[in-house]
Amino acid sequence: MPRMSEHHLCQAISKVGAMCLAQKAQLADEIFHAQPNLLGSVLAQQGLGVSLAKIDFLLNLLLVSFQAMKESRLTWPLITEAELERQVQRHTAIVSFGSSLEEDLRDQSMLQYVDEHPEKALLAYVQGELGNWLRRIEPEESDKYVMTAAMALINCIAFVPLVAVKGGK
Numbered sequence: 001m002p003r004m005s006e007h008h009l010c011q012a013i014s015k016v017g018a019m020c021l022a023q024k025a026q027l028a029d030e031i032f033h034a035q036p037n038l039l040g041s042v043l044a045q046q047g048l049g050v051s052l053a054k055i056d057f058l059l060n061l062l063l064v065s066f067q068a069m070k071e072s073r074l075t076w077p078l079i080t081e082a083e084l085e086r087q088v089q090r091h092t093a094i095v096s097f098g099s100s101l102e103e104d105l106r107d108q109s110m111l112q113y114v115d116e117h118p119e120k121a122l123l124a125y126v127q128g129e130l131g132n133w134l135r136r137i138e139p140e141e142s143d144k145y146v147m148t149a150a151m152a153l154i155n156c157i158a159f160v161p162l163v164a165v166k167g168g169k
Helices: 006-018 021-034 036-048 052-072 081-099 103-116 120-136 143-159
Strands: none
Touching (some): 006 052, 006 120, 021 052, 036 052, 036 081, 036 143, 081 143, 103 120, 120 143
16 A cells, blocks of 8 residues: 555646755755655765756656655655665666566566555656656656666655654654
């Protein structure tokens, strides 16, 4: 069962879309304090040769994802660098596995991945945004880093175990 409903995600998309630059900076500051490793994974893209415009795209995905986490009203644990790296490796392995399959098996594998993903709405949103982004940009080798970082971000959010809050909350 997803921890973020489609409603949470729609609220987040709407709120972030309506934010001015100062409000987005304030939300980024919240991310810095609550989930610094997620923000760090976005900012690290510049060191991989990703342009600022493409980092801005990835940052917007993070802003929406974090706002959806807030909308869920759940207590999210700190996502560690180790978890981020694990999700990068997981995504890379999934892509590598999929590329080695024939088209029918690749399609079945992708459907299974989506079907078993704990945050389907977030996955659909990010995959849709990535698809639209890829159609708009001039392709570069560094785009693979943006796509991997985007998938690692949402998979960290989707697969991180939530800790029960004492006192029945």
